[in-house]
Amino acid sequence: MTSKPLTVVKCGGNPAVDAAGICADIARLVREDRSVLLVHGGSGEIGRLAGRLGVPQRTLVAPDNVSTRYTDPDTLEVVILALAGAVKPRLIAELARHRVPAVGLTGMDCRMLRAQRKSAVRSVVDGRTVLVRNNLSGRITTVDTGLPRTLLHAGYVPVVSPPAIDEHDQAVNVDADRAAAALAAALGAEELLLLTGAPGVLADPDDPGSVQSSIQISPTGAPDPSARGGMALKLIAAREALAGGVGSVRIADGRIPEPVSRTLAGAGTTVHISRAESPNHSSREREIRR
Ligand SMILES: Nc1ncnc2c1ncn2[C@@H]1O[C@H](COP(=O)(O)OP(=O)(O)O)[C@@H](O)[C@H]1O
Numbered sequence: 001m002t003s004k005p006l007t008v009v010k011c012g013g014n015p016a017v018d019a020a021g022i023c024a025d026i027a028r029l030v031r032e033d034r035s036v037l038l039v040h041g042g043s044g045e046i047g048r049l050a051g052r053l054g055v056p057q058r059t060l061v062a063p064d065n066v067s068t069r070y071t072d073p074d075t076l077e078v079v080i081l082a083l084a085g086a087v088k089p090r091l092i093a094e095l096a097r098h099r100v101p102a103v104g105l106t107g108m109d110c111r112m113l114r115a116q117r118k119s120a121v122r123s124v125v126d127g128r129t130v131l132v133r134n135n136l137s138g139r140i141t142t143v144d145t146g147l148p149r150t151l152l153h154a155g156y157v158p159v160v161s162p163p164a165i166d167e168h169d170q171a172v173n174v175d176a177d178r179a180a181a182a183l184a185a186a187l188g189a190e191e192l193l194l195l196t197g198a199p200g201v202l203a204d205p206d207d208p209g210s211v212q213s214s215i216q217i218s219p220t221g222a223p224d225p226s227a228r229g230g231m232a233l234k235l236i237a238a239r240e241a242l243a244g245g246v247g248s249v250r251i252a253d254g255r256i257p258e259p260v261s262r263t264l265a266g267a268g269t270t271v272h273i274s275r276a277e278s279p280n281h282s283s284r285e286r287e288i289r290r
């Protein structure tokens, strides 16, 4: 645990998300003497860069509706270039403008986020479930909190993104929401804010007015029937964070002014799991539950 209460903010990769607004809000929290760790994705930037470089992209949709990027070696290179080479420097520059001492990291630094590559993943293609192999993405197994704790303790704001590192010390693509959840749980965060391109979890994904102020999700399996694609994965990440002892998880709009402040004031959706699990987040390294 850091000595101050920790807020983990995850900035989604939808280009409409107001990264500058998130950084300005983080600066405010830091001035209020709170510890903040920022995690970012960058699906929009990955897609844009892949298009510029001519690297074809493919989305895998699992039978439970969760979608992830198929990551072949060229795509992994694009993911790293986009996240560590474009999105992160922009966030660091924005935080620097507000005099926030931010430090950019990927999960590979000091082997902070260790992941196991999925040798084969199930994907629905034309209504049939097939096994897709040679995918360089995986699931986080362990968080080494040594580096982020040291930085937080010294007053820095770590800015963390995929990739993680596998057992052979190779880069492995992981979902940024689940990376945020794993870090929040391992660091004993008070709250995790997942800021995205939707106003919260919608009862009807096609009706932006159907935001649910709170949602009870199933402790296993598909968390909620209304959530598709990236939102289904976000709810899995929320569940992992709560099961790992994070005090509260909110999924909220990153596109509105002052997104962090408004979320802390109650905007978006608070996620609960229907069966509580006992928190256990005291060790320096901990297993992430599957
Ligand atoms: N029930 C739902 N409520 C809100 N958004 C949903 C829902 N189902 C699917 N979505 C989609 O999920 C998206 C969020 O996932 P994603 O794009 O992966 O976010 P991020 O890039 O922030 O991680 C929303 O912008 C929306 O298009």
Ligand SMILES: CC(=O)N[C@@H](CCC(=O)OP(=O)(O)O)C(=O)O
Residues within 6 Å of the ligand: 011, 012, 013, 014, 040, 041, 042, 043, 044, 046, 067, 068, 069, 079, 137, 138, 162, 173, 174, 175, 176, 177, 230
């Ligand atoms: C395995 C996997 O899908 N990794 C993600 C990592 C980036 C991410 O999660 O970005 P968002 O937060 O914008 O969704 C990807 O390649 O898109």
